[in-house]
Amino acid sequence: MRVSDLPLPDEVIAHHESEGITELYPPQAAAVEAGITGGTNVVVAVPTASGKTFVAELAMLTAGGPALYIVPLRALAREKYETFSEVPGVDVGIATGDLGSAEELGGSDVVVATAEKVDSAIRSGASWVDDLACVVVDEVHLLGSQGRGPTLEVTMATLGRRAPDVQIVALSATVANPEEIAEWLDAELVRSRWRPVDLRTGVCAGGRVDFDDGSTLAVAVDAEADDRGVGTATTVELVRGAIDDGGQCLAFVRSRREAETLAARLAEESVGAASAVAADVRDAGGTDTGRRLADCVEGSVAFHHAGLRSEHRAIVENAFRDRRLKCICATPTLAAGVNVPARRVVIRDQQRYTGSGMEWLPVLEVHQMCGRAGRPHLDPYGEAVLVAGDADREELESRYVGAAPEAVESQLADREALRTHVLAIVASGFAESRGGVLDVLDATFYAHGRPEESLAGLVDDVVSDLVAWEMLTTGEGLAATELGTAVSRQYVAPRTGARIVDGLRTMRGMERVTGLTALEIVCDTPDMHGTYLGNRERAAMYQYARSHADEFTTSMGETETFERWLEAVKTARILLEWADGASTDDLVEQYRIGPGDLESRVERAEWLLGAAAAVAAVLDADGSAFREVRDRL
Template sequence: MKVEELTGLPEGVVDHFHEQGIEELYPPQAEAVEAGVTEGDSVVASVPTASGKTFVAELAMLSSIARGGKALYIVPLRALASEKKAEFEEFEQYGVSVGVSTGNYDSDGDWLAQKDIIVATSEKVDSLVRNGAQWVDDLSCVVADEVHLVDDSHRGPTLEVTLAKLRKLNENLQTVALSATVGNAEVMAEWLDATLVDSDWRPIDLRAGVLYGQALHFDDGSKTQISRGNEKATAALVEDTLSDDGSSLVFVNSRKNAEAAARRLADVTRDYLTDEERTKLRDIAAEIRDASDTQTSDDLADAVAKGAAFHHAGLASEHRALVEDAFRDRLVKVISATPTLAAGVNTPSRRVIVRDWRRYDGDVGGMQPLDVLEVHQMFGRAGRPGLDPYGEAVLIANNHDEMDELFDRYVWADPEAVQSKLAAEPALRTHILATVASGFADSEDELLSFLERTLYATQTTESGRLAAVADNVLEYLERNEFLEREADGGLRATGLGHRVSQLYIDPMSAAEIIDGLRAAEDRPTAMGLFHLVARTPDMYELYLRSGDREEYTELAYERETEFLGSMPSEFEDHAFEDWLSALKTARLLEDWASELDEDDITERYGVGPGDIRGKVETAEWLLNAAERLAGELDLEFGAAIREAKKRVEYGVEDELLDLAGVRNVGRKRARRLFAAGIESRADLREADKSVVLGALRGRRKTTETILENVGRKDPDLDGVSADAEAEATATSSSNDGQQSLGDFQ
């Protein structure tokens, strides 16, 4: 199908596609158009990565907008939301407005009502529905990207229930679901009342194979020799790709292995850099160091300067963005990554190397093979349309039998069927309460009728299981005063239940917080509040490492009077261990809020900078919920909770809260300003500029920005020199303060 044959799009869009070099639609795209995707019909597109799924979504959304509608694009990850927003903004020149929303789960997002395309995570869409966003009723098209993730036990139920709610709110809603190739795409199409476009077509060839020894065996029967010398298999494959001016993605099974592989592979890539590339990479490495003062940041910067990088969930978001951009710009030649990079972020490469096809599974206590779908998602990153003549995906075998196993298990195998994970109590607790609180069901019959709209109901052969699990959840919610069940089967959310649903926390987290606050006799301490939110299901606790139990048991007895709720006995082994894990997490938050250096925290707790920020953001969110719940229950702890929330948000002692709240100041600059005698916003507005400049280490642009942000009428620094004494005092005080904090080892 020629692009000029497309109809029903906003004026100028077809010409725009021409300008981008799109003359003809890919076969799956043409099939989607024939299935009615530009006419408001629902479609499930189950096609390989890089086969033009986003273009199908654009056609659906733009044609819907041309008919006077509004479109929603649901993504699984925040990083992907920003990426998609940037892509869709190219249509703003044709009168299409784009908005993105991923945070603040207790807001209604009214400002989004003015946008034609809204990009959001499934969790954010769910929260918007709970909080009564009126514009949701105006949706005419919803796109669910990576819809096969309904199979994920953590994220899947939210995506599944959210799609069911949107389709109930809008009976004529066009649903476009984009998926990797899965084993049961027809079931998803049945669930969504959609036409299935199921294709294995790719714009460039993808060869998959296994390296054994020096021979790379491909699925088409061909074979390539890889010169290895003394190199290990992965390094030899990367160097072979570099010799043909290609890039590589290496998938490994742990963060530690990702970092170690990047260090080794940097010794390969550094010899393939031009002088211009080295200069640009040095600049990127400097940005990486500025993003975080940690050893992880330094290690990443060292690798990037040589043309290699690692990528995992422990990195700060700024780190990940810098690495991804440098890789897309072909400056970084290889990334070693954990499988998270395969989940949708746009980082294609010439060759994908799946070095580790097993990873540790805590549920079974050992190494387990990866799913076929997950490995095929990695494979799909191979080959960049317009840049590479082909793509290659390679597994590595240690012997001939393993080579045969890898061909059978992954290369020639079909991906698994997607299975709903909804019928589990943790998933249903939050969604049943929200379904009742937001008016989707006023009785048990209506609740079960709504649940019949889910993928689980489409798939299940166990009649009655969903009703039985739902009944257990209703009993729990009633016992905790979140809803009331009437004799005739009616359901009504209480005022407290409405608040819990709007706050977007697990009802079990709410129950834990409420019980803890009710147990408090005096004003709770920051540690008591940190520990309270750390032991909720919404906070992923830190694991106890070897030797931690004794250390944290001692700390537990030292700080017992601060805990909100009774500490379990040491003889209640599982409960006590959970209590100590929460204490370790709370101690990390306390160290952060006591201004302990980020690098010391990463070393003490064995985490990355991204983990610290993840814990901090989660704690801030849960403390906000605790403050709101305390208000709902007329408990007099709002000020204490608010202070703890601000301390964890800014990472400072309470004396710095006023200063740290000024945009661009942050925890370290606040401490330097304080040491120079500038103790508040008012002081900062009136202080001698030379003292401010000295406290901020002579950084003129930063100082001017901060003075402007605090409301200084004359932020200009022309003719101002840094006060040497202020600079020396601030630096000395900052270093001394951080070294003296957190002596718990």
């Protein structure tokens, strides 16, 4: 099937043909045959780089009205915004900013937004939602994610109620149960293993890679020199081999420190040079982490993890896409959707520490990493290699190479998530009774195929919590209180709202209320990212907490989770010193956090302090401490 045969404007067809796109890939043609250009709901479950974005574009440009493209990550939103903005005659908007706001997003032909942003807009009653003709959900397999899944699921269900005739297009990596997702969405299923670039996957052990296509590759590494069995020397040799062959490489390891260490070692191997990119990194910020990154980039190697500033991550991603970097050493988060394909992907570590011990990575996550191998129009093939460090070849082959990815399972039964969404359903006017709430949730992936009573008991439990926190009332039906409405509109979790209320009530009897008081409250909530507290700093942080006890709303002897609270005190202390003018460099060095961690916590603190001030106004309490420290931040 040719692009010129599609029902697209002439200038759009000419745009794609000018980029050499004249024929549709088989999965794209299958999507057209399934009705993607005729308003049919479609689920597309195909490998990475198989043309899902073009399928989305087809749906959005033929839907006959405004379109919404939902992504899981801000970095992915920016990438898709830039891609769609290149299409002639299409006005594209992007919405990924302040989590607490839900400004009008209408007026564009296509809006690219995170699921959280769309959920916030729905809660605020944004009128543009009713006008949507097409909604594309990228990475829909993240329905199974504990963090993002419930919000994505409820957002999709409520979008269907607000715009019942909207076309839903769901894009996914290959998963075990795409039929179930398609059945839930009343959609046609396009399922394929086709890739534009052939991918071979193998395991490296004993100086040899055995690929799944029967081929082998010798890797000249002395097993005794391979860093005590963890596979670093093998990884270095695999990366160098790909680069010497004219390709680029991604190397995945389990931790930030490992990513930086591997990048530094590869940079010393003289695999290339990228002085101009290194200059860009230095110009973007002068933290010690940034300087280490720039030093690695000089050798055409970068590291990539959540501790980097967002600007540094963007420089690395763009330079790699432009082929100005030879290698990125990354934690698995890089594989979550950002488009950085490479000739070869090396997965050195297949386990990570989860707080209770080392656990194997999910099959789907490893397949996502492997799927980054093979650059369309640049590589004749892609290679993904799992390094057998402490594991053996047979175990990795059976666990990952020949295994099917896990099924997507709803996470909506999580009590924390369900509280949030039940409150939002009532506060937004979608339901006025227990039955009404169940009716809304009946459209979720969780409810699909389950008896109603399996959800009813969970709803009763969370309604009881929300009534106890004075956010819902149960009279003749269900109604949100003024407090409950404010908590939902500010887009904070109900337990966060309850913690803020407790803090405000405690503040009324305190003699000393400071910016630290306000920060302790918002940092001691589930919506604030935790900050690691090392053994060496625990005693010092304990002394800090004791010396500032009169500024805290929590008594050290009464907290149920002292370690979690002490971590919150550390976060509050860092933010207060930032507000008082401490440099990023000093804070990063003193508190062992990354500049990206500081960046994200400042942003979250601004949002949560604003939410706390709004809650204070509802309670007719003094919220000046929250406003003042927010201004200083």
